[in-house]
Amino acid sequence: MSWNRRHVLSLADFSPAEYDTVLQTASSFREVLTRRTKKVPTLQGQVVANLFFEPSTRTRSSFELAAKRLSADTLNFAASTSSLTKGETILDTAKTYLAMGTDMMVIRHKEAGVPQAIADEMDRLNVKVGVLNAGDGQHEHPSQALLDLFTICSLINVEKPRSALLTGKKVAIVGDILHSRVARSNIWSLTASGAEVHLAAPPTLLPKAFAAFVKDSNPEISRQLFIHWTLEPALIDADFVMTLRLQKERMTSHLLPSLREYHQQFGITRDRLKLCKPGVRVLHPGPVNRGVEISSDLMDDPVLSLISQQVTSGVAVRMALLYLMGGGKVG
Numbered sequence: 001m002s003w004n005r006r007h008v009l010s011l012a013d014f015s016p017a018e019y020d021t022v023l024q025t026a027s028s029f030r031e032v033l034t035r036r037t038k039k040v041p042t043l044q045g046q047v048v049a050n051l052f053f054e055p056s057t058r059t060r061s062s063f064e065l066a067a068k069r070l071s072a073d074t075l076n077f078a079a080s081t082s083s084l085t086k087g088e089t090i091l092d093t094a095k096t097y098l099a100m101g102t103d104m105m106v107i108r109h110k111e112a113g114v115p116q117a118i119a120d121e122m123d124r125l126n127v128k129v130g131v132l133n134a135g136d137g138q139h140e141h142p143s144q145a146l147l148d149l150f151t152i153c154s155l156i157n158v159e160k161p162r163s164a165l166l167t168g169k170k171v172a173i174v175g176d177i178l179h180s181r182v183a184r185s186n187i188w189s190l191t192a193s194g195a196e197v198h199l200a201a202p203p204t205l206l207p208k209a210f211a212a213f214v215k216d217s218n219p220e221i222s223r224q225l226f227i228h229w230t231l232e233p234a235l236i237d238a239d240f241v242m243t244l245r246l247q248k249e250r251m252t253s254h255l256l257p258s259l260r261e262y263h264q265q266f267g268i269t270r271d272r273l274k275l276c277k278p279g280v281r282v283l284h285p286g287p288v289n290r291g292v293e294i295s296s297d298l299m300d301d302p303v304l305s306l307i308s309q310q311v312t313s314g315v316a317v318r319m320a321l322l323y324l325m326g327g328g329k330v331g
Contacts, residue, residue, distance in 0.1 A: 011188035019163040025320035043072035046103040053109040066318035112137030130325040145185035147317040167194030172234040175244030191223035200234035235275040242283040
């Protein structure tokens with residue numbers, strides 16, 4: 001196993017070996033989280049700044065807890081009470097945290113490219129500060145896709161989760177593909193792991209051009225991506241179904257007739273899962289619109305739903321990322 005990344009901004013160029021490094025490191029931290037003392041001194045003395053320019057519950061809390069479990073000091077930023085309201089630029093905010101001795105910055109922003117811009121500035125300043133993209137606009141959400149991958153692979157082999165376990169598996173991703181950074185990151189990770197990924201959504205939420213999403217990626221990785229404008233073809237014989245939130249806050253025009261009609265055509269229910277393989281499991285990155293993307297009873301099903309496991313996996317995976325970016329030894 002090896003790790004040479006200072007920043008984690010996108011999964012587009014991740015190799016299978018890098019996925020396995022994250023998965024195996026997360027597996028070791030999952031064991032730590034089951035102990036009575038759920039803390040290790042791995043990043044003691046390092047400072048992790050959570051710079052969330054956009055509201056978040058799961059991701060922000062998960063990163064904060066992950067940093068504390070590694071014994072790092074944390075700084076939490078809130079845009080509404082920051083100097084941004086007085087005209088300070090985002091880069092100046094980042095440099096302020098740098099001056100405080102920050103070692104890693106976890107960035108979330110509603111605009112695509114902000115984490116990359118901050119990473120570029122850190123590199124220009126020649127400081128060894130790692131930047132982790134916690135979700136930027138309609139670009140990517142790497143840590144969410146990695147925790148989804150960890151959740152799925154751990155279900156298949158809890159002792160040794162690895163990306164190759166997904167070879168030949170069919171994964172359906174259903175919902176607001178157009179606005180979803182989670183979908184984009186999951187497409188990279190799942191196809192790189194050998195899964196056959198099927199996207200399903202109304203044409204307004206899944207443009208035809210999306211079929212070429214992985215066209216210019218690493219030629220050494222054979223990727224299988226298919227799009228459907230009806231639900232059934234995506235669900236037939238699926239091993240896993242990932243349903244996505246309708247991001248109404250990002251919809252600038254009327255892309256759907258109604259939420260009720262969307263649920264009738266694309267909502268995931270027990271009856272619709274009968275099209276899938278018998279052992280199918282359901283994922284959702286959250287937050288969930290109950291009764292819209294997924295039926296409430298299915299969401300709470302302890303066997304079929306992996307939603308709570310995703311949240312739990314998030315802490316272990318983000319511990320792994322902070323550990324690797326913070327200079328932790330691999331192997």
